Amino acid sequence: MTPEAKKIFYSQYRDYITEENKKYVYLDPKIKCRVKFRNYTTDGLL
Numbered sequence: 001m002t003p004e005a006k007k008i009f010y011s012q013y014r015d016y017i018t019e020e021n022k023k024y025v026y027l028d029p030k031i032k033c034r035v036k037f038r039n040y041t042t043d044g045l046l
Contacts, residue, residue, distance in 0.1 A: 001009075009031070019026040037046045 013027065013031075016028040016030055017025055018028050035046065040046065
């Protein structure tokens with residue numbers, strides 16, 4: 001993610017939060033992206 005794209009995302013993501021708890025932040029599915037990662041953790045997380 002480019003620094004410019006990060007600035008745009010962080011300025012807008014609070015508008016898309018539908019629910020939040022200690023572990024997760026649930027966003028309204030208006031932003032589409034491809035998540036790039038190497039491996040899952042032992043708990044099965046990204």
